[in-house]
Every structure is written in C-alpha cells, then in structure tokens.
Amino acid sequence: MAMEDYDYLFKIVLIGNAGVGKTCLVRRFTQGLFPPGQGATIGVDFMIKTVEIKGVKVKLQIWDTAGQERFRSITQSYYRSANALILTYDITCEDSFRCLPEWLREIEQYANNQVVTILVGNKIDLADKREVHRQRAEEFAEAQNMLYLETSAKESDNVEKLFLDLACVLIREAKQNTLDNNDSAPMPGEGKNISYLSCCNVN
Amino acid sequence: MDEFGSPAVRRSNAAAFSSVRTETIESLTDLDDLERVYAQLCAEEKRLYQAIQRADDILDLKFCTDGVQTALRNQDYEQAAAHIHRYLSLDQSVIELSRQGGESTAVDASLALLQEAELSLKALVTKRLEEAVVTGIARIVETHQPIVETYYGPGRLYTLLTHLQKECDVQAQKVRRITADFEIADATAAESIIREHQQCLERLLKDCQLSCTVQELIGYYIPMEEYYMRETVNKAVAMDTAEAGQLSSSMVDDVFYIVKKCISRALTSGSSDCVCAMINHAISALETDFREVLVTKLRAGFPASTLQDLHRGVTSAVSLMQSSLQQGKIQSLGIESQEQAKTAYLVTLNNVQVCSENISTLKKNLESDCAKLFSQVAGSEQAQAKIDSCLSDLVNTASKLKDLLQEEFSEYEANDPWVQQLVVQLEQLMAEFKVKKVACVFIVDDDVRSDGGRVCPQVGLYPVIYDTLTSLMTSLIAMELEKTIFKSSFSRVSEILDYWGPNSGPLTWRLTPAEVRQVLALRVDFRSEDIKRLRL
Numbered sequence: 001m002a003m004e005d006y007d008y009l010f011k012i013v014l015i016g017n018a019g020v021g022k023t024c025l026v027r028r029f030t031q032g033l034f035p036p037g038q039g040a041t042i043g044v045d046f047m048i049k050t051v052e053i054k055g056v057k058v059k060l061q062i063w064d065t066a067g068q069e070r071f072r073s074i075t076q077s078y079y080r081s082a083n084a085l086i087l088t089y090d091i092t093c094e095d096s097f098r099c100l101p102e103w104l105r106e107i108e109q110y111a112n113n114q115v116v117t118i119l120v121g122n123k124i125d126l127a128d129k130r131e132v133h134r135q136r137a138e139e140f141a142e143a144q145n146m147l148y149l150e151t152s153a154k155e156s157d158n159v160e161k162l163f164l165d166l167a168c169v170l171i172r173e174a175k176q177n178t179l180d181n182n183d184s185a186p187m188p189g190e191g192k193n194i195s196y197l198s199c200c201n202v203n
Numbered sequence: 204m205d206e207f208g209s210p211a212v213r214r215s216n217a218a219a220f221s222s223v224r225t226e227t228i229e230s231l232t233d234l235d236d237l238e239r240v241y242a243q244l245c246a247e248e249k250r251l252y253q254a255i256q257r258a259d260d261i262l263d264l265k266f267c268t269d270g271v272q273t274a275l276r277n278q279d280y281e282q283a284a285a286h287i288h289r290y291l292s293l294d295q296s297v298i299e300l301s302r303q304g305g306e307s308t309a310v311d312a313s314l315a316l317l318q319e320a321e322l323s324l325k326a327l328v329t330k331r332l333e334e335a336v337v338t339g340i341a342r343i344v345e346t347h348q349p350i351v352e353t354y355y356g357p358g359r360l361y362t363l364l365t366h367l368q369k370e371c372d373v374q375a376q377k378v379r380r381i382t383a384d385f386e387i388a389d390a391t392a393a394e395s396i397i398r399e400h401q402q403c404l405e406r407l408l409k410d411c412q413l414s415c416t417v418q419e420l421i422g423y424y425i426p427m428e429e430y431y432m433r434e435t436v437n438k439a440v441a442m443d444t445a446e447a448g449q450l451s452s453s454m455v456d457d458v459f460y461i462v463k464k465c466i467s468r469a470l471t472s473g474s475s476d477c478v479c480a481m482i483n484h485a486i487s488a489l490e491t492d493f494r495e496v497l498v499t500k501l502r503a504g505f506p507a508s509t510l511q512d513l514h515r516g517v518t519s520a521v522s523l524m525q526s527s528l529q530q531g532k533i534q535s536l537g538i539e540s541q542e543q544a545k546t547a548y549l550v551t552l553n554n555v556q557v558c559s560e561n562i563s564t565l566k567k568n569l570e571s572d573c574a575k576l577f578s579q580v581a582g583s584e585q586a587q588a589k590i591d592s593c594l595s596d597l598v599n600t601a602s603k604l605k606d607l608l609q610e611e612f613s614e615y616e617a618n619d620p621w622v623q624q625l626v627v628q629l630e631q632l633m634a635e636f637k638v639k640k641v642a643c644v645f646i647v648d649d650d651v652r653s654d655g656g657r658v659c660p661q662v663g664l665y666p667v668i669y670d671t672l673t674s675l676m677t678s679l680i681a682m683e684l685e686k687t688i689f690k691s692s693f694s695r696v697s698e699i700l701d702y703w704g705p706n707s708g709p710l711t712w713r714l715t716p717a718e719v720r721q722v723l724a725l726r727v728d729f730r731s732e733d734i735k736r737l738r739l
C-alpha cells in the first residue's frame with residue numbers, strides 16, 4: 001500500500017432532517033464558502049479535508065447524507081463504518097429537533113457502538129427565529145451522552161471548531177484504543193474525564 | 204484585408220513605420236547593430252499582426268452578434284450555437300482591448316448581447332432537453348397508456364415502450380453531443396472556468412427530476428438486495444461442507460460468489476451511490492455475521508476436541524479393560540481418535556485465510572469494473588472517490604479477518620488454553636478413573652468367586668490392574684500430547700528434525716515415525732512430499 005500523508009483517518013457522517021444545513025456546514029468547512037441556493041442532497045456527497053492538530057495530520061473523510069426519507073436506505077449503509085456522526089438540527093425549526101429521537105434510533109440500529117456522536121444546532125445567525133432553546137438542547141444531548149455545539153454555516157460560527165474538536169476526540173479515542181490493546185495503563189492526562197471540547201486550540 | 208496579409212506588403216509597411224531608422228541603417232558599421240535592428244523590426248511586425256488580428260476579431264464579433272440574433276429569432280439553434288462558439292473562441296484580451304478603443308460602446312453592446320444570447324441559448328437547450336427527454340416521454344406514456352390499453356389490450360403497452368425507448372436513446376445521444384459541445388466551447392477557457400462549467404452541468408443533470416426518481420428507485424432496490432445477500436450468505440453457511448482433502452470448506456467460496464454477484468448487480472445501475480451502499484452492506488455482512496460464524500468455529504477449536512478424544516480414549520480403554528479382564532486377557536488397544544473435529548478446526552483456520560484472499564481479489568475486480576464504468580460518466584471524479592473509499596474499507600475487512608488468525612495464535616501463545624483445559628479434563632478423568640478402578644476390582648472379585656477354575660491369583664491382581672491402568676493412562680496422555688506437539692509446534696516440516704533422533708535430547712518419543720507422519724499430514728499447510736521425504 002502506498003505511503004499516505006496522514007497520521008489518522010477518520011470517517012465523519014452528517015445526518016439530520018432535510019434542510020437543516022448539513023451540506024452548508026460541510027462546504028463551509030471544506031471550501032470556506034456558504035453556497036447560495038444550495039439544493040437538497042440526493043444520496044450521499046463525499047469530501048475530504050486534512051487538518052493538522054498539534055502536529056498530528058488528520059485526514060477527515062466527510063460523508064454528507066441526504067436528509068430526505070426516500071434516500072434513507074442509501075445513507076444508512078454508511079453508519080456502521082463511521083467514526084463520528086454529526087447529528088444536525090435547525091434551531092429555527094422545532095420539527096427538526098423533535099425528530100432527533102428518531103435519528104437516535106437509527107444510530108442505535110445501524111452505527112457501531114464506539115461511534116462518537118455530536119449534536120449540532122445550526123443556523124444560530126437567525127437568532128430572532130430561534131424555536132429551540134439552547135438549554136433544552138444541551139440537556140437533551142447530555143441525557144443521550146452526546147456532545148453539543150451550536151453553529152452557523154452562514155456566518156462561519158463554530159464550524160471549524162465543530163470539525164476540529166471532533167478530530168481531537170477521535171484522536172483521543174484512537175490512542176485510548178491502542179493503549180487498551182497494549183494492555184498498559186493510561187498515560188497521565190489521558191483519562192476519560194477530561195473535557196473533550198476544551199482540548200483543542202482551534203486557532 | 205487580404206493585401207495586408209501578403210509578405211511583400213507587410214515588409215514595406217514595416218519599413219515605412221520605421222522610416223526614422225532607415226537613416227540609422229545607413230550609418231551602420233557592424234553586424235551586431237544590424238541584428239538588433241532586425242529584432243526591432245520583427246517586433247514591429249508582430250505588433251502589426253496583432254493589430255490586424257484585432258481588427259479581424261472585432262469584425263467577427265459584430266458578425267457574431269448580428270448572426271446570433273437572427274439565428275435565435277429563426278429558432279436555428281445550431282447556427283446560434285456556432286456563432287456563440289466563434290465568440291467564445293475569440294481572444295478575451297483582444298475583446299477587452301477593443302472595449303477601450305473608440306468603438307467601446309458598440310463593442311460593449313455586442314458583448315452584452317452575445318453573453319445574453321449565450322445564457323438564453325444554454326437555458327433554452329437545457330429546458331428543451333429536459334422537456335424532450337424526460338417530461339416528453341413520460342407524458343407520452345401517460346397520455347397513451349389508457350388509449351393503448353383500451354384499444355389494444357393490457358399487454359400492448361410494452362410495444363409502445365419499445366418504440367419510446369428507441370426515441371429515448373436518440374435523445375440521450377443528443378444529450379451526449381451537447382456535453383461534447385460544451386467541452387469544445389470551453390476548450391480555450393481557463394481551467395477553473397472549465398471546472399465550474401462542468402460542475403454546473405453535473406449539478407443540472409444530477410438534480411433533475413429523472414435522477415431523483417432513479418435514486419428513489421435505487422432506494423427501494425438496496426434493501427431487497429441487502430436482504431437477499433444476507434439470507435443467501437446464511438444459507439451458504441448452513442450448507443457448509445468440507446470435502447476430504449480440501450483445504451477450505453464450501454462456504455468461503457460460496458459466500459464470496461454471492462457477495463460478488465450482489466455488488467455486480469448493483470454496479471449495473473450505473474449509480475455510484477448504489478454500488479457504494481452495496482459494498483458497505485457487504486462489508487457489514489462479512490464483518491459481523493460471517494465473522495461471527497468463523498469466530499464461533501474457532502472457539503469450538505482444536506484443543507477441546509483433542510481432549511475429548513483423549514477422554515473418550517481413556518474411557519473406552521477402561522471399559523475394554525473391564526471386558527478383557529472378564530475374558531481373562533488384555534487386548535492391545537487401538538484407539539481410533541476422532542479426527543473430524545480437528546480437521547474442522549484446521550479448515551476454519553484455513554477458511555479465514557482464504558476469505559481474506561478472496562476479499563482482496565474481489566476488491567481488485569470491483570476496482571477495475573468501476574473504473575471502466577464510471578470513467579466516462581459526468582461527475583466521475585466524485586463517484587470514483589466514493590467508491591475508492593468504500594473499497595478501501597473492504598480491504599480493511601480482509602486485514603481484520605487476518606487479525607483473527609493472529610489473535611487466535613497469540614492467544615494460544617499467551618495463555619495456552621490447551622494446558623488449562625488439559626488440567627481440568629485430567630482432573631475429571633482421574634475422578635472417573637478412580638470410580639472405574641473400584642468397579643473393576645469388584646468385577647474381578649465376582650469373577651474369581653463364580654468361576655474358581657480360572658488361574659487368577661486374587662491377591663496379586665490388584666497391583667497388576669492398577670499398574671496396567673496407570674501406565675495405559677500415562678501412555679495415552681503422552682501419545683496425545685506428542686501428537687499435539689507434532690501437529691501444532693512447527694511452522695516447517697523440517698523443523699521436526701531439531702527434536703527428533705539424535706537431537707531429541709532427554710526426550711523419548713512414544714510415537715513411531717509412521718505415526719508422526721500421519722499426524723503431520725493433518726496439517727493443511729504441509730506438503731505431503733515434504734512429509735514423505737522427512738528422514739525420521
């Protein structure tokens with residue numbers, strides 16, 4: 001096999017209702033733009049971005065799935081191999097929040113049990129149209145053992161942070177796994193109770 | 204225009220342009236100067252050329268502007284496209300320059316007209332295309348279905364569809380031509396513009412109603428294919444058989460045949476999403492259900508069966524002993540060990556190996572099939588990237604299965620369950636042995652009492668029985684241990700010689716050379732010639 005130019009490769013799959021802004025988040029992160037008139041995703045889109053975190057090269061393989069019900073059987077096949085899932089809803093759309101339990105059932109059914117799931121409330125630039133309070137979402141995320149973050153693909157708010165923090169968590173988990181496999185004690189500072197989301201220096 | 208082009212005229216013109224320098228030429232004394240002047244003249248000539256070209260282009264531009272309007276008015280789209288093509292092939296810098304000249308407003312107007320015409324032509328073509336290819340045909344089917352079915356009977360729609368399909372193919376051909384036209388139009392454009400145009404076109408085609416419907420259809424197909432794959436894989440596992448002398452069993456090849464068939468069928472959809480989804484499902488079938496089967500078989504494993512044989516052997520030895528004693532003689536015991544379980548274990552180990560090889564083959568085949576299929580299609584880069592990613596997951600599956608072998612081997616090395624199980628089983632065996640021994644003695648007692656005619660020194664009998672049984676046990680256990688050692692310790696046949704004959708050191712093997720060969724033959728990875736050739 002050819003020598004690849006990265007230390008880690010992670011698969012990240014975005015899921016959530018249609019129109020919540022999954023594609024916009026991915027495009028903002030991978031291409032640095034907010035696409036005007038972004039149409040609904042059909043099937044699955046695929047993008048790659050390599051980032052460097054504290055000298056560690058991480059290749060992120062990002063699968064942007066269609067939110068529409070009719071494409072589900074295609075998108076579901078990607079859950080199992082995902083290292084992380086970004087479950088997205090739209091803070092200005094109560095409906096997209098209410099569908100979350102349904103999405104969690106999908107995850108339960110199709111994803112592997114080590115998958116890292118982060119709940120993302122998108123479109124915070126539309127603050128005056130907010131329908132889902134931050135606290136409510138945070139509580140929900142905590143109850144379901146998920147990380148939580150609010151973003152705006154449009155204003156580029158927290159988008160970098162979302163992907164980089166996720167990469168950090170995944171690196172940590174990967175290291176933890178190799179430690180477990182080598183049957184040695186965790187290194188100092190590698191303990192589970194460190195807050196993941198503060199581990200990265202995003203800038 | 205034409206006389207401008209003739210070399211003689213051009214030269215005289217150039218000379219006239221540089222009349223100032225004629226004097227310089229007269230005063231020239233050395234060749235260097237002459238060369239420099241020649242270079243200057245050439246530069247002048249080139250500039251003149253460009254001026255003529257620009258004049259040409261401006262004329263062309265006007266011609267195109269007029270032409271395209273007329274053509275559009277007459278609905279002659281081919282002609283309009285030709286004009287736009289000509290406009291697009293004009294040097295953009297020239298056009299920019301023309302705008303700065305005296306005629307700038309006129310040129311600007313022409314440009315605006317042409318750009319507008321280009322856009323409206325593109326929109327028109329797209330609209331016509333969709334109408335013609337999709338909506339058109341769908342509408343024909345829709346409106347004609349009741350008529351055809353009413354007047355010609357239900358089965359006749361097929362005939363209509365065959366005709367329509369022909370038309371559909373013709374239209375599709377046109378779509379392809381248009382794609383080619385776009386490419387030609389972009390031939391001179393910058394790389395980024397070409398890419399942008401391609402992406403627009405791809406999005407246009409991808410987002411159209413037709414491809415949505417296709418995706419939806421694929422959405423219905425995938426669960427069925429996946430179900431079929433899972434069920435047939437289960438069936439292959441259930442029907443698993445290992446022919447004598449075969450290194451692996453039937454299920455490995457069956458399973459891969461099934462998986463290959465299913466993915467190939469998905470491939471015929473021509474949709475990368477469809478192929479990827481099926482590859483993903485295949486991976487999960489192989490990594491979960493099928494892997495589970497292999498793991499279970501491995502856990503049932505080699506050592507346990509050997510110990511069961513041993514146990515069975517000793518138990519039958521004890522009962523044989525009883526009957527022999529009753530008949531007054533001790534038979535030499537041939538213990539038929541059940542080789543089946545052992546072979547099954549070795550076949551499973553082999554299966555794992557063959558599986559990971561099969562996966563690699565499957566990956567290679569799919570890779571070339573996909574490359575062939577998707578290389579010409581619009582959006583092929585994206586499709587190829589997706590497929591590559593899914594295929595590399597498939598290869599990971601192969602290495603995960605190989606890890607299974609490694610795990611199996613290193614587990615044996617680390618905490619040798621054979622020895623642990625041996626201890627447990629031996630304890631059981633000894634407990635049983637004590638019971639049997641006592642029973643044996645009672646039988647002998649009875650015998651002696653009922654049949655006084657037999658020469659049987661009663662008192663001396665106990666130690667004899669005990670010794671015989673003990674040594675029998677010891678040798679049975681030792682033989683089985685030796686068999687296991689010969690069967691599992693060596694990675695090459697010749698390594699045995701390090702422990703045999705003069706090299707055996709303090710060990711005395713109970714197995715005969717023939718028995719060693721027999722045991723070695725159970726190893727699927729040893730060649731029988733090597734075993735025969737072994738000098739024991």
Ligand SMILES: Nc1nc2c(ncn2[C@@H]2O[C@H](COP(=O)(O)OP(=O)(O)OP(=O)(O)O)[C@@H](O)[C@H]2O)c(=O)[nH]1
Nearest residue numbers: 018019020021022023024040041067123152153154
């Ligand atoms: N104001 C605002 N609008 C956004 C934001 N992100 C996405 N949108 C808009 O929301 C709409 C849907 O965005 P997409 O990214 O296509 O949504 P999606 O989740 O990919 O939808 P599907 O592909 O159908 O599942 C688009 O009109 C975007 O312009 C955001 O952060 N702020």
Ligand SMILES: [Mg+2]
Nearest residue numbers: 022023040041
């Ligand atoms: Mg989308």
